[in-house]
Amino acid sequence: MTKVCVVAAGGTGGHMFPAEALAREMIARGWRVVLATDRRGEQYAQAFPAEERLALDAATGSGPLGLARAGLAIVRGVGQAQAAFKRLDAQVVVGFGGYPSAPALVAAILQKRPTLIHEQNAVLGRTNRALAPHVRAVASSFPTLERASPAVKARAQIVGAPVRADIRALYDRTYAAPHDGPIRVLVTGGSQGARILSETTPRALAALPEAIRARFKVQQQSRPETLEAARQIYLDAGIEADVAPFFRDMAGRLSEAHLVIGRAGASTCAELAVAAMPSILIPLKIATDDHQRLNAKLLTDVSAAEMILEDAVTVDALTASVAAILSDPARLAAMSAAARSVAIPDAAQRLADLTEATAA
Numbered sequence: 325m326t327k328v329c330v331v332a333a334g335g336t337g338g339h340m341f342p343a344e345a346l347a348r349e350m351i352a353r354g355w356r357v358v359l360a361t362d363r364r365g366e367q368y369a370q371a372f373p374a375e376e377r378l379a380l381d382a383a384t385g386s387g388p389l390g391l392a393r394a395g396l397a398i399v400r401g402v403g404q405a406q407a408a409f410k411r412l413d414a415q416v417v418v419g420f421g422g423y424p425s426a427p428a429l430v431a432a433i434l435q436k437r438p439t440l441i442h443e444q445n446a447v448l449g450r451t452n453r454a455l456a457p458h459v460r461a462v463a464s465s466f467p468t469l470e471r472a473s474p475a476v477k478a479r480a481q482i483v484g485a486p487v488r489a490d491i492r493a494l495y496d497r498t499y500a501a502p503h504d505g506p507i508r509v510l511v512t513g514g515s516q517g518a519r520i521l522s523e524t525t526p527r528a529l530a531a532l533p534e535a536i537r538a539r540f541k542v543q544q545q546s547r548p549e550t551l552e553a554a555r556q557i558y559l560d561a562g563i564e565a566d567v568a569p570f571f572r573d574m575a576g577r578l579s580e581a582h583l584v585i586g587r588a589g590a591s592t593c594a595e596l597a598v599a600a601m602p603s604i605l606i607p608l609k610i611a612t613d614d615h616q617r618l619n620a621k622l623l624t625d626v627s628a629a630e631m632i633l634e635d636a637v638t639v640d641a642l643t644a645s646v647a648a649i650l651s652d653p654a655r656l657a658a659m660s661a662a663a664r665s666v667a668i669p670d671a672a673q674r675l676a677d678l679t680e681a682t683a684a
Contacts, residue, residue, distance in 0.1 A: 328354070328357075330412070330428060330502050332420065333360075336422065338591050339425070341487075343679060344672075345554075346676060361424050378428070393553035401427025401431075403429070408509055409435060414597065416682055418439075420442050421451050422449070424429060433455070441455060441463070447469075448469055453472070457475070461681075465594060470615075486675055492669055497600075497678070501653035501660070509581065511545060514547050522550040526558055529542060543566045543577055574595075583656070590619050593605075597630075598664075598668075601660065605628075607633065607634065653683045667684065
């Protein structure tokens, strides 16, 4: 029988997309892959290449009653996972953080099966923080791993953040800064509730000199309730723009872009590095443990990106930042080279190597 790797992830695309990249690599190496998630994670798993999906009970909560209910759900999930792992004879369980991964990892630890966690962010998340001392191996995306104990930091291995194959392919292309032709700007994050991006970015780009606006080809994710307002701002400013709630072909859009404006989630930072993409990052202020600001430092520390903290975002500030970058093609080229310098394009292979070593 082929060996079975259980991938435990869910809750958000930030957990699910790296898990999907690992799954594809493990399958290419001859492993069978099973996805353990919860019902919320299913919305991100349409294309997940698992031969079987385990919908485990899991929950989070606050207050005495909420915590009690969450605890009961996790206990049920652990029991479900233990039965499934025994049936499947799972050789290794890889967790990607978030509370949906907890039941699978706890079940594997209790059964003394090989376990591994991967932390996508520059800060060790709460679920991974609780389980890291008990798993066999810890992998991280970033050189820094805040909120980890000294013992966990000492044994953590930097493998990078696995990206999807179509994003990985962008590492091999040549970035060309715009000189006389169109300037392509990609604005991401709007579909995830980034009101500040949905509302401020169109006004900031519209405030640029006409000579720049006339060259713009903007693609922007926007909250549904701000779609029409954004389209009208661009129309009034004479800017060619495609505004939509969600873009599926992110690799294709990244391949054409000259500048990205967006949040600083772990997957976003990894994709920008692999795609060698200059960027302006606005970290989510309320992100747990301020992890988006720390994620962004991977790129800002090498001058591959500019960071504007949420409290400092104004139309004038964003306009000035965009103008300074786009008026200097040499700077754009340097930002692109800097982004590529911190990329780990073979992160999925590195994580798969560690997974196989953990299972051995």
